[in-house]
Amino acid sequence: MEQRDSGAAPPTLGVGMVGYAFMGAAHSQGWRTVGRVFDLPMRPVLAAIAGRDPSAVRAAADRHGWAAAETDWRHLITRDDVQLVDVCTPGDSHAEIAIAALEAGKHVLCEKPLANSVAEAEAMTAAAERARARGQMAMVGFNYRRVPAIAYARKLIGEGRLGTLRHLRFTYLQDWLVDPEFPLTWRLQREHAGSGALGDLGAHIVDLAQYLAGEHLVGVSALSETFVRERPLLAGASTGLSGAGGGAERGPVTVDDAALFTGRLTSGALASFEATRMASGRKNALRLEINGELGAIAFDLERLNELSFHDNTEPAATAGFRRILVTESEHPYLEAWWPPGHALGYEHTFTHQARDLVEAIATGRDPAPSFADGLQVQRVLAAVEESAEKNAVYTPVQAQD
Known part of the structure; x- marks a missing residue:
């Protein structure tokens, strides 16, 4: 790990988090770990966490190391010991919380996707620009940028190792909705999630495509589908709806199960995308391949310490994809971790995210x-x-008699 200066202790940065479920736990891990791994110009302190259920948020605070628990995020953003607000709630509350936190003088980290609509995202961006003039920072949490292999791929592309980009392929496949009896959670309701696989998974691969290519998508053509249109209601979430047979109550799924689309980048390079939560057997299969005139890279999140690289300038007799084990100290973020060959995991991306934001603020x-x-x-x-x-x-197609 990095060696620390024996001088004066760095100033503290009080963090307040809103939300304590899956992303709350992941972000907590990042904040709890980052100051123990990286030599930072500010020391993050887990000041307070907020959630509506008093017993659940108190349990989360105890489990993840937060000093205090709040049941109202509005109170959390007024606390003097909170300088940064981390928004880990469903998308329908991102805009309200993030804008209020910025207006209260706090730095903000907000989980992806930024909002549930373009109008909300525009309002959040405008608030962030106003806050930036006051010295506040706002960042959106696309954590996969912080996978060392992906950050290294960005470096290779930026150095011109692939030459002019021609074709990008991105897929993000999961299978947790294959069972039609999986319950109707907030992620399956448009009013809370904004969209389905598109926003949940597609947002990641759209961001990665633009991040790695260093340019924007300027046109798309798409298909989407909802394969299971009704699902069982969660216990205590009765709405009076029921299945046709009068059995367990069910409610409508109002988001997509899968989205497929193609796109064009500003340079003219072509891109294809696939996002689904209905891919049987795929747990967290984010895969990408980028082809350029001088070479290509490929990556699979389920093997996240590896990057495949092809140098098209080598003689055909020996050329081919080669495996790069991205664990060397000169690779992005690896200077603070373990000796070469000792792999990192998913949770480390949140530690890296916290490091980058703390350094930006400082x-x-x-x-x-x-x-x-x-x-x-x-x-x-x-x-x-x-x-x-x-x-x-x-x-x-109609069947023929």
Whole structure:
């Protein structure tokens, strides 16, 4: 690990988090760990965590190391010991909380996707720009940028090792909705999640495509589908709806199960995307391949310490994809971790995310991805939905007598 200066202790940065479920736990791990691994210019302190259920949020505070628990996020953002607010709630509350926190003088980290609509994302970006003039920072949490292999891929592309980019392929496949009896959680309701696999998974691969290529998507053509249109209601969430047979109560799924789309980048390079939570057997299969005139890279999140690289300038007799084990100290983020060959995992991306934001705050450097970057992704997602709606006409072939 990094060696620490024996001089004066760095100033503290009080962190307040809103939300304590899956992302709350992941972000807590990052904040709890980052100061023990990296030599930081500020020391993050887990000041308070907020959630509506008093017993659940208190348990989360005890489990993850937060000093205090709040049941109202509005009170959390007024605390003097909180300088940064980390928003880990469902998308329907991102805009309200993030804007209020910025207006209260706090730095903000907000989970992806930035919002549930372009209008909300635009309002958040405008608030972030106003806050930036006061010295506050705002960043959106696309944590996969912080996978060392992906950050290294970005470096190779930036150095011109792939030459002019021609074709990008991105897929993000999960299977947790394959069972039609999986309950109707908030992620399956548009009013809370904004969209389904598109926003949940597609946002990641849209961001990664633009991040790695260093350019924006300027046009898309899309298809989407909801395969299971009703699901059992969660206990205590009765709405009076029921299945056709009068059995367990069910409610409508109002988001997509899968989205497929193609796109064009500003340079003219072509891209394809696939996001689904209905891919049987795939747990967290984010895969990408980028082809350029001089070479190609490929990556699989389920083997996240590895990057495949092909140098097209080598003689054909010996050329081919080679495996790079991204665990060397000169690779991104690895200077603070273990000796070469000792692998990192998913949770480390949140530690790296925390490090980058703390350093941006301490140095006055604009963090990335910014709210403006999140807005750009939101515009792409909206264009995908618009295209999918236009392409939604489906006429099945009639069986012949």
